[in-house]
Amino acid sequence: MGKVNITIDGIDMKVPEDYSVLEAAREVGVDIPTLCYLKDINEIGACRMCLVEIKQARGLQASCVYPVSEGLDIITNSESIRKARKATLELILSNHDRSCLTCNRNNSCELQALSDRLNVRELRYEGEKTLYPLDLKSHSIVRDNNKCILCRRCISMCKNIQTVSVIDTTERGFYSNISSPFDLSLNDVPCISCGQCINVCPVNALREKDDTELVWDAINDKSKHVVVQTAPATRVAIGEEFGLPIGTRCTKNMVGALRRIGFDKVFDTDTGADLTIMEEGTELLHRLNNGGKLPMITSCSPGWVTFCEYNFPEFLDNLSTCKSPMQMFGAVLKTYYAKKTNINPADIIVVAVMPCIAKKAESKRPEMSVNGLADVDHVITTRELAKMIKEAGIDFHTISSDHYDDPMGDASGAGVIFGATGGVMEAAIRTVYEIVTKKPLDNLDIISVRGIKGIKEANVQIGDFTLKAAVASGTGNARKLLEMVKSGEKDYHFIEIMACPGGCVNGGGQPIQSSAVRSKYDLREERAKAIYAEDVKLSVRKSHENKLVQKLYKEFLGEPGGHKSHELLHTHYIDREKYPISQ
Amino acid sequence: MHIYSSHVLVCSGTTCSSKQSILIIDKLKDGIKRKKLNEKIQVITTSCFGLCTKGPIVVIYPEGAIYSNVTLNDIDEIINEHLVNGRIVKRLLSGDNNENNSYETADFFKKQERIALRNCGVINPEMIEEYIAYDGYQALGKVLTDMTPEQVIDKVLDSGLRGRGGAGFPTGRKWLFAAKAKGDKKYVCCNADEGDPGAFMDRSILEGDPHSIIEAMAIAAYGIGSDQGYIYVRAEYPIAVKRLNIAIKQAKDMGLLGDNIFETDFSFNLELRLGAGAFVCGEETALMTSIEGKRGEPRPRPPFPANKGLFQKPTILNNVETLANIPVIILKGANWFKTIGTKKSPGTKVFAIGGKINNTGLVEIPMGTTLREVIYDIGGGIPNGKKFKAAQTGGPSGGCIPASHLDVPIEYDTLIELGSMMGSGGLIIMDEDNCMVDIAKFFLEFSVDESCGKCPPCRIGTKRMYEILKRITEGKGEVGDIKTLEELSETIQAAALCGLGKSSPNPVLSTLRYFRHEYEEHIINKRCSAGVCKELLDYIIIPSDCKGCTKCIKVCPTKAITGMIKEPHIINQEECIKCGACLEACPFGAIIRK
Numbered sequence A: 001m002g003k004v005n006i007t008i009d010g011i012d013m014k015v016p017e018d019y020s021v022l023e024a025a026r027e028v029g030v031d032i033p034t035l036c037y038l039k040d041i042n043e044i045g046a047c048r049m050c051l052v053e054i055k056q057a058r059g060l061q062a063s064c065v066y067p068v069s070e071g072l073d074i075i076t077n078s079e080s081i082r083k084a085r086k087a088t089l090e091l092i093l094s095n096h097d098r099s100c101l102t103c104n105r106n107n108s109c110e111l112q113a114l115s116d117r118l119n120v121r122e123l124r125y126e127g128e129k130t131l132y133p134l135d136l137k138s139h140s141i142v143r144d145n146n147k148c149i150l151c152r153r154c155i156s157m158c159k160n161i162q163t164v165s166v167i168d169t170t171e172r173g174f175y176s177n178i179s180s181p182f183d184l185s186l187n188d189v190p191c192i193s194c195g196q197c198i199n200v201c202p203v204n205a206l207r208e209k210d211d212t213e214l215v216w217d218a219i220n221d222k223s224k225h226v227v228v229q230t231a232p233a234t235r236v237a238i239g240e241e242f243g244l245p246i247g248t249r250c251t252k253n254m255v256g257a258l259r260r261i262g263f264d265k266v267f268d269t270d271t272g273a274d275l276t277i278m279e280e281g282t283e284l285l286h287r288l289n290n291g292g293k294l295p296m297i298t299s300c301s302p303g304w305v306t307f308c309e310y311n312f313p314e315f316l317d318n319l320s321t322c323k324s325p326m327q328m329f330g331a332v333l334k335t336y337y338a339k340k341t342n343i344n345p346a347d348i349i350v351v352a353v354m355p356c357i358a359k360k361a362e363s364k365r366p367e368m369s370v371n372g373l374a375d376v377d378h379v380i381t382t383r384e385l386a387k388m389i390k391e392a393g394i395d396f397h398t399i400s401s402d403h404y405d406d407p408m409g410d411a412s413g414a415g416v417i418f419g420a421t422g423g424v425m426e427a428a429i430r431t432v433y434e435i436v437t438k439k440p441l442d443n444l445d446i447i448s449v450r451g452i453k454g455i456k457e458a459n460v461q462i463g464d465f466t467l468k469a470a471v472a473s474g475t476g477n478a479r480k481l482l483e484m485v486k487s488g489e490k491d492y493h494f495i496e497i498m499a500c501p502g503g504c505v506n507g508g509g510q511p512i513q514s515s516a517v518r519s520k521y522d523l524r525e526e527r528a529k530a531i532y533a534e535d536v537k538l539s540v541r542k543s544h545e546n547k548l549v550q551k552l553y554k555e556f557l558g559e560p561g562g563h564k565s566h567e568l569l570h571t572h573y574i575d576r577e578k579y580p581i582s583q
Numbered sequence B: 001m002h003i004y005s006s007h008v009l010v011c012s013g014t015t016c017s018s019k020q021s022i023l024i025i026d027k028l029k030d031g032i033k034r035k036k037l038n039e040k041i042q043v044i045t046t047s048c049f050g051l052c053t054k055g056p057i058v059v060i061y062p063e064g065a066i067y068s069n070v071t072l073n074d075i076d077e078i079i080n081e082h083l084v085n086g087r088i089v090k091r092l093l094s095g096d097n098n099e100n101n102s103y104e105t106a107d108f109f110k111k112q113e114r115i116a117l118r119n120c121g122v123i124n125p126e127m128i129e130e131y132i133a134y135d136g137y138q139a140l141g142k143v144l145t146d147m148t149p150e151q152v153i154d155k156v157l158d159s160g161l162r163g164r165g166g167a168g169f170p171t172g173r174k175w176l177f178a179a180k181a182k183g184d185k186k187y188v189c190c191n192a193d194e195g196d197p198g199a200f201m202d203r204s205i206l207e208g209d210p211h212s213i214i215e216a217m218a219i220a221a222y223g224i225g226s227d228q229g230y231i232y233v234r235a236e237y238p239i240a241v242k243r244l245n246i247a248i249k250q251a252k253d254m255g256l257l258g259d260n261i262f263e264t265d266f267s268f269n270l271e272l273r274l275g276a277g278a279f280v281c282g283e284e285t286a287l288m289t290s291i292e293g294k295r296g297e298p299r300p301r302p303p304f305p306a307n308k309g310l311f312q313k314p315t316i317l318n319n320v321e322t323l324a325n326i327p328v329i330i331l332k333g334a335n336w337f338k339t340i341g342t343k344k345s346p347g348t349k350v351f352a353i354g355g356k357i358n359n360t361g362l363v364e365i366p367m368g369t370t371l372r373e374v375i376y377d378i379g380g381g382i383p384n385g386k387k388f389k390a391a392q393t394g395g396p397s398g399g400c401i402p403a404s405h406l407d408v409p410i411e412y413d414t415l416i417e418l419g420s421m422m423g424s425g426g427l428i429i430m431d432e433d434n435c436m437v438d439i440a441k442f443f444l445e446f447s448v449d450e451s452c453g454k455c456p457p458c459r460i461g462t463k464r465m466y467e468i469l470k471r472i473t474e475g476k477g478e479v480g481d482i483k484t485l486e487e488l489s490e491t492i493q494a495a496a497l498c499g500l501g502k503s504s505p506n507p508v509l510s511t512l513r514y515f516r517h518e519y520e521e522h523i524i525n526k527r528c529s530a531g532v533c534k535e536l537l538d539y540i541i542i543p544s545d546c547k548g549c550t551k552c553i554k555v556c557p558t559k560a561i562t563g564m565i566k567e568p569h570i571i572n573q574e575e576c577i578k579c580g581a582c583l584e585a586c587p588f589g590a591i592i593r594k
């Protein structure tokens, strides 16, 4: 990469030639304000907060999209810049529902922070305000256009990264707004509830549907036995909500806090993940040995499953019939655990803490139940759990607990790595290898499937068989991969797909970081590091060696892939029309 | 090609066809056939002559007689007198004295110089043969056989031609940048989106001389090394679209478009893209985004289109009128071109004159012509003996020029100095009955409606300015409003993403500059002396003039007028909604507006 010489506020510097002025400025400690900019995702120069003067160009220029070039002379702080930024921000605020006190993003809002930073203390330009109805219909996601500042990060995410394209700008000028085709609710369009749009929204225009009150109600209902399960990715992210560095492992604090909140039992979804590996590994071997449909594709990411149902119905038979770990574990809790503890399953409330908002919708699918009882009753996100902890007055930093509860608290490192892209593949390989070869795997770290690359491939030698595997995260990458499989360009036995870029560590229910933080750190990488650190620390790192899982098959399920498993742990999929005429 | 001895040209432009010019064409054709003259005389449907107020217009060559206000009843006389007996029908001539009859000498045309409009109204735009007969495609032939691409660009550079789409960027420089840019594919685009309110210059060229655009684009493509062009034309111009399609097909059939033009290894293909009518799609990056099939919104520059334009490839975009100049420049040379117009702005500019002026229509004048010449010599002055107040150029991006600057020569830079701009050529004349606050509000409302909504300064800022202007014209203005307008203008100019937003405060700023007192009058005295802002007016009956005829009582929709018959009436100001019906109805002029 070539370098160019530029001057910023009189400081001469050399920067890579593909830098924007904004990136260059940040290197010399000039923190230019931004609102619409999101590194690599949304670089459209729309919000005009990042204006600077450039000697070689007329007027003010948006630094986030201005490429550096040799000799560029830039000023980032002048009277006219300051005035233009502040007035523009005041204009944005003049058409904003400024209800910070009761806002879900109070204290984590980029608009609010910027108003403070630019010292906006009065609004000079009041006038008409647009008024939009809230979209409350979806199980997972709420849209409040009265808070939207039209930065369009959500569109770039949904359209360019996820290739789902269910939101776009409509109307013009003052009345332009973000909406879905035909003005439909997000519930009635092929939105996959990945929640990636929420994570990039700088304000509270998009948020998860808040289910914390339902959980409090359940806890307060003395007739109910309320158990909670926590997904692997939650433990490496929740600390961010309490000011801890990105990628801090907080399993102990989280378990302690959950118990203090008042859950009767605190279990680990990782146990469900181990179960998934037993079932899915068995299914893979069965398909390989009996000429079944290949490649087999994982089904533990509900965002991905929905994406497949809408966009690639021809691959539905390729999807593993396994339910997701959360659902499998819920089903086991309401059957095996209920029997074991002698509690009426109807009195058990299963709450799941997930990095994900698609899980909210997943838990509501009619297939996800046994004997008329939903496998999982309530799903809350990592963010919602953090709010509950704060509301309960628990000091997250000091509370701690060493272990999940008996009798369902055992999990392996293989379950933990489900939280990062490639984790399911790695966990499956650890188990399938040993089942097939009956020999212990020398090196448990399958590096080739790790990392944040969108599409990864690996050839894994299992005895004399070479397993051709691929891993994709982000539905845009999934689309690319499946198109290659469809055209015959690529050919695999086993594919892992996660809807969220980087996998669940970067799920739509995880703590939201500002654009500035996201420019500095790759959340996917930092959180995944913590996941792999957690794995190494565990004594059991293979699903089939999980004592609890072994016991579960012996006492209750019989064989992986057996009759009982099929009844409780497997499901089916639906070919969904994107925009049915009947709507 | 058949040779006719006479040609009868009938305008089918917007105004003329609304006054039955199509029927006139039919009747002429019929009559000529009945006289068995159809082998000798050809009736040609043309586009706008630019004399819209006097339409329908019929021009007969070789005499060059211009008949105006022609009706169906005049046709027999024209045929019998002029076409059969060779006697000009003087009473139908358009000149102010009836001697002034030919195209070259009519007052309206005297100060004009027709380069871009050279063929409009002269040739049949649906026949490539006629374009060729008027030197069409000669320039392309010359370029392809005698000139290198560098020479083409040099010539355009040398001519000093500046973009007629508004900004006045030197066309040759634009072409040079694109020629130098590296790219496996390059594009030539024509901006035929013409969205300014009241503008129809480009439309007239497209309808009247479509081949000139095609030829110019091919020349541009040769110059920059492109083989693909797009004409982005608004869908509301169905005749232009139709004639462009015909022209493209004809050019293809004759080997003037497509592969290996003039048996050289130069190939150029051309396609139309229809714009849905959003004004912002005329902005160059928005236009390209729209051609790419996305929502037509501007994108930041750099990268400039010359490097990364349409589909991220080097692209040039030129306005219709700019392009119409190209073939002439190639044939007659840069030096010839520079003899017309001014040093900094060579050539001519087409304006659509409208508003309070006797001759509305299209004019093409050499740059440097003064506003006074345009208004009084070409435009025939202000109707009804009213006083000229201001001229608005540049549409919603431009500003108002007051009477004190009537003698300023019209060219790019002078207009900008005056706080206006050339724009694409809308020229609206205003007299003492126009309220300048109201005018500013009108143009700003246009920008508010046309803002794409991408950036907040324009999306919200123009809206806020409009709200303030609306308040002022409703008598609810406050001290401080002017300051806020100026502040907002400054913000929007500095911070908006594209030209639409950046220039949208111009109508407000220029009226504030020259007519500040009108704002102050509205805000402080709550009065509109032009009598435009309804809420600031009172309708009053002058008792001494009122005969008590009760006519006003009968027309008043709100029963605001009371009075006994034969006694002076009185208007109750609380009830009056200022509709003006009574003023019209009063036979004695006893009602005034104040």
Ligand SMILES: Cc1cc2nc3c(=O)[nH]c(=O)nc-3n(C[C@H](O)[C@H](O)[C@H](O)COP(=O)(O)O)c2cc1C
Pocket: B162, B163, B164, B165, B166, B167, B168, B169, B171, B191, B192, B193, B194, B195, B196, B279, B280, B281, B282, B283, B284, B285, B317, B318, B319, B320, B322, B323, B424, B498, B499, B500
């Ligand atoms: C809001 C906006 C609307 C525009 N509309 C037009 C238009 O309708 N026709 C046009 O030729 N140029 C229009 N322009 C100017 C174009 O962006 C561009 O400068 C021009 O087409 C370049 O051609 P030229 O160099 O030949 O003038 C518009 C610019 C803006 C900012």
Ligand code: SF4
Pocket: A096, A097, A098, A099, A100, A101, A103, A104, A105, A106, A107, A109, A110, A111, A112, A147, A203, A204, A205
């Ligand atoms: S979105 Fe931000 S600025 Fe708006 S109300 Fe919520 S916290 Fe306040």
Ligand code: SF4
Pocket: A141, A157, A158, A162, A164, A165, A166, A167, A186, A190, A191, A192, A193, A194, A195, A196, A197, A198
């Ligand atoms: S949740 Fe995912 S699919 Fe749905 S709108 Fe947001 S980004 Fe698009």
Ligand code: SF4
Pocket: A147, A148, A149, A150, A151, A152, A153, A154, A155, A178, A197, A200, A201, A202, A203, A205, A206
């Ligand atoms: S919903 Fe959020 S991310 Fe989307 S445009 Fe509005 S403010 Fe930006």
Ligand code: SF4
Pocket: A193, A194, A300, A301, A302, A303, A304, A355, A356, A357, A358, A359, A498, A499, A500, A503, A504, A505, A506, A507, A508, A509
């Ligand atoms: S990748 Fe994880 S967080 Fe994202 S939708 Fe799938 S399960 Fe949910």
Ligand code: SF4
Pocket: B280, B298, B450, B451, B452, B453, B454, B455, B456, B458, B459, B496, B497, B498, B499, B500, B501, B502
């Ligand atoms: S200035 Fe107006 S038209 Fe231009 S990008 Fe901004 S909002 Fe759109």
Ligand code: SF4
Pocket: B539, B555, B556, B557, B558, B559, B560, B561, B571, B575, B576, B577, B578, B579, B580, B581, B582, B583
């Ligand atoms: S202006 Fe209209 S409403 Fe007022 S008095 Fe006259 S007729 Fe009646």
Ligand code: FES
Pocket: A033, A034, A035, A036, A037, A044, A045, A046, A047, A048, A049, A050, A051, A062, A063, A064, A065
């Ligand atoms: S325009 Fe640069 S951050 Fe929005």
